Amino acid sequence: MLSYVSINKKTTENDLSQRFNPFSQEVEDAFLISLLKQLRHTVYYNRSNPKYGLEYTVQQNEQKQLLTNGTETRNLLSHVLIGRLNLNEVLSSQLSAGYNVRENQSNFLNSKNFKIQARELSPELAYQPNTVLRFTGKYQYSIKHDVLATAETEQEGVFHELGLETKLSQVGKRTVSGNIKYVNIEFDGDQTSYVGYEILNALRPGNNMTWALVVQQRLSNGLNVSLNYDGRKANGVGVVHTGRTQVSVLF
Numbered sequence: 001m002l003s004y005v006s007i008n009k010k011t012t013e014n015d016l017s018q019r020f021n022p023f024s025q026e027v028e029d030a031f032l033i034s035l036l037k038q039l040r041h042t043v044y045y046n047r048s049n050p051k052y053g054l055e056y057t058v059q060q061n062e063q064k065q066l067l068t069n070g071t072e073t074r075n076l077l078s079h080v081l082i083g084r085l086n087l088n089e090v091l092s093s094q095l096s097a098g099y100n101v102r103e104n105q106s107n108f109l110n111s112k113n114f115k116i117q118a119r120e121l122s123p124e125l126a127y128q129p130n131t132v133l134r135f136t137g138k139y140q141y142s143i144k145h146d147v148l149a150t151a152e153t154e155q156e157g158v159f160h161e162l163g164l165e166t167k168l169s170q171v172g173k174r175t176v177s178g179n180i181k182y183v184n185i186e187f188d189g190d191q192t193s194y195v196g197y198e199i200l201n202a203l204r205p206g207n208n209m210t211w212a213l214v215v216q217q218r219l220s221n222g223l224n225v226s227l228n229y230d231g232r233k234a235n236g237v238g239v240v241h242t243g244r245t246q247v248s249v250l251f
């Protein structure tokens with residue numbers, strides 16, 4: 001079992017027991033400046049077994065901050081069960097099932113209040129002919145809906161995602177990875193609303209495409225350059241291209 005806990009809280013509360021106790025949740029909005037909580041617990045079964053294994057992870061990320069008009073809280077809770085099975089020396093499979101809740105609470109803007117529940121099932125098959133090259137095919141089925149919505153404002157999306165990923169790794173030199181995904185979405189609700197945007201993840205009902213390319217190059221001892229490119233083509237919208245460059249130096 002592996003656990004990780006991180007809590008960072010800033011408050012103007014005069015009560016020392018509240019100020020120095022990171023696990024205390026009894027802090028009024030008037031005293032709270034910010035709260036960042038990260039919890040992760042993972043249980044493994046047959047982790048070192050090269051043939052098969054299981055792992056179950058519970059994770060929570062909560063962020064609360066004081067803004068000009070009030071407070072806003074974002075909370076993400078996820079449960080993921082992953083099973084892996086190596087079929088032979090070059091083929092491996094994995095099946096993951098997940099349940100997560102993404103919640104947003106705002107005491108000054110009701111349109112930003114939502115609680116999105118999602119259920120996901122994702123099988124994948126990987127082919128690795130050698131230690132340098134790897135291909136992975138993946139399918140994901142997911143259902144997302146806002147449990148706070150009324151019958152008149154129901155928001156729900158059904159996602160079918162099919163993807164292919166390739167990774168080329170040269171130890172000590174460079175790593176090149178790329179992926180392309182086809183996403184079909186059936187959506188019921190207002191896609192122009194804040195909740196609709198969160199459910200659709202910036203895509204649109206119908207057929208969508210996304211792709212990405214990452215190149216990491218090691219130039220010398222301690223000097224690394226990373227080039228990142230992302231693209232997407234949502235249904236009925238033009239192509240969006242995004243590029244980033246990062247240089248890191250390790251002393």
